[in-house]
Amino acid sequence: MLLKERTKSVTHRILESLNYRMNLPDEEKIKYENQLKGFAGEKQFDVCMSRSHQSCLILNDLVLTHRDTVFQIDSLLITTDAVYLYEVKNYASSYFYREESFFTESGYKILNPLRQIDRSVTFLYNVMLSLGYRLPIHPLIVFIDPEFNLYSLLPNKLFLFSNQLPKHLNTLSDQNFSITDKQVELGKKLKALHNENYRPDNLPIYHFDQLQKGILCPICFSTSYRDTRQTYFCAACGHKETIISAIERSIVEFRLLFPESLMTTNRIYQWCGAIYSKERIRVILKKNYHRHLSRQMTYYSEK
Ligand SMILES: [Zn+2]
Numbered sequence: 001m002l003l004k005e006r007t008k009s010v011t012h013r014i015l016e017s018l019n020y021r022m023n024l025p026d027e028e029k030i031k032y033e034n035q036l037k038g039f040a041g042e043k044q045f046d047v048c049m050s051r052s053h054q055s056c057l058i059l060n061d062l063v064l065t066h067r068d069t070v071f072q073i074d075s076l077l078i079t080t081d082a083v084y085l086y087e088v089k090n091y092a093s094s095y096f097y098r099e100e101s102f103f104t105e106s107g108y109k110i111l112n113p114l115r116q117i118d119r120s121v122t123f124l125y126n127v128m129l130s131l132g133y134r135l136p137i138h139p140l141i142v143f144i145d146p147e148f149n150l151y152s153l154l155p156n157k158l159f160l161f162s163n164q165l166p167k168h169l170n171t172l173s174d175q176n177f178s179i180t181d182k183q184v185e186l187g188k189k190l191k192a193l194h195n196e197n198y199r200p201d202n203l204p205i206y207h208f209d210q211l212q213k214g215i216l217c218p219i220c221f222s223t224s225y226r227d228t229r230q231t232y233f234c235a236a237c238g239h240k241e242t243i244i245s246a247i248e249r250s251i252v253e254f255r256l257l258f259p260e261s262l263m264t265t266n267r268i269y270q271w272c273g274a275i276y277s278k279e280r281i282r283v284i285l286k287k288n289y290h291r292h293l294s295r296q297m298t299y300y301s302e303k
Pocket residue numbers: 217218219220221222234235236237238239
């Protein structure tokens with residue numbers, strides 16, 4: 001039973017938006033590509049998981065905090081007597097694993113996923129304990145790309161390669177766990193602790209004036225468009241939606257990129273590329289947000 005769907009992280013969404021609105025510096029571009037690759041790998045993992053028809057509870061992509069430390073879990077599976085914690089790695093090509101470190105073919109050392117998962121296990125154990133649950137955690141690092149090769153002298157029981165994943169998931173689904181209210185309660189409590197607005201402090205620096213304005217297509221990220229009285233069409237891929245929904249999406253994107261900025265009709269009018277009237281934008285802002293009136297200006301915030 002899927003208790004929490006996977007969503008793109010704040011970093012992923014910000015880099016995505018910036019990538020189509022400015023020239024991202026090379027370093028940020030690489031970060032964006034890594035986000036895309038990681039997300040694609042996690043989605044691939046989700047497909048395998050859903051095909052295996054688990055009777056246990058599944059929570060995808062949790063951002064949790066333990067004593068001011070934020071940690072992220074790719075997938076969590078709650079059974080009757082244990083919790084499985086999956087860290088999905090979408091590494092391509094070949095890597096070497098020796099002396100408990102990971103190296104690329106060209107000899108570069110990469111962040112050790114074993115250390116990363118060890119940290120997540122410790123934090124998750126403590127979070128669950130604080131919620132009143134003392135369950136064993138089984139961590140697994142899933143290498144999802146079938147082309148991935150790991151050269152290693154020693155096998156590691158935490159590694160799960162893409163060809164081993166179906167068997168592992170089938171073994172779990174064969175156990176046909178009967179989930180009790182206690183497990184459901186744990187799942188819901190963990191879901192409630194998920195911080196979907198977590199903003200890491202290594203986000204790129206950008207300013208409103210430097211970004212290309214206009215409504216981005218949610219499919220192909222183009223800003224070229226055609227429209228009728230009520231409908232917005234992407235001129236590049238043909239995606240179609242109401243103008244209201246296109247403006248609403250753009251407002252959400254503005255809030256994501258500029259959470260500290262005052263949201264005024266004029267700002268959103270500019271952000272949407274000055275193609276729809278301020279009156280039309282005001283109506284949408286009034287409907288979805290809380291309106292603040294001051295002598296100098298009117299601005300809007302979350303309801
Ligand atoms: Zn499009």
